[in-house]
Amino acid sequence: MTTGTPPPTAPRRSHARTFVPLCVAAWLVLEIWLLTLVADVAGGLTVLALLVGGAVLGGVVIKRAGRRAFRSLTETLQQQQTGEGPAAGVGSPGTGTGSKGNGFLMLGGLLLMLPGLISDVAGMVLLVPPVRSMLGRYAERSVESRMRAAAPGSLGDAFQQARIHRPDGKVVQGEVIRQDGTPPRSYEDEGPRPPLTP
DSSP: OOOOSSSOOOOOOOOOHHHHHHHHHHHHHHHHHHHHHHHHHHHHHHHHHHHHHHHHHHHHHHHHHHHHHHHHHHHHHHHHTTOOOOOTTSSSSSSSSSHHHHHHHHHHHHHHHSHHHHHHHHHHTTTTTTHHHHHHHHHHHHHHHHHHHTTTTTTHHHHHHHHHSSSOOOOOOOOOOSSOOOOOOGGGOOOOOOOOOO
């Protein structure tokens, strides 16, 4: 017996799920090939020294970035408790000294700790402050554009709504019930609402 409904189709596999494993496999093959090439030219002890040095430097970088992130978090919490505004230079955009630069600094340290020459070069590039600030600005613009384009009810919409509410983070959920019997206003056609002010 047949019905008019089409059979369910399998969900399409995303491009990222297809290409990411291929890229990782190509990266591993290239890393192994470069390590054997350098070992043939400079010797196995040189390759071992490069790998150990990269791991030690990566550990130092991650430890330093973690301390900076913890210090920045502590200062932010202290400022919120005392009611002061943000201190000058702490976490300000483009400086690379706040929490924005710490993520890329930790990523650079992690890439240095991974065994391989390509990951070491990428990690060293991320240690350069102008590169980190440029990547931070690009990531911030990308996240903001995706949040603006987010559909209602999605995770990006939830982040956008969280940014709109009061700075102290207090949000009171509720429903307005009118006693006079008039229907409630619909805000869907009016566009985005202005942020609440304390």
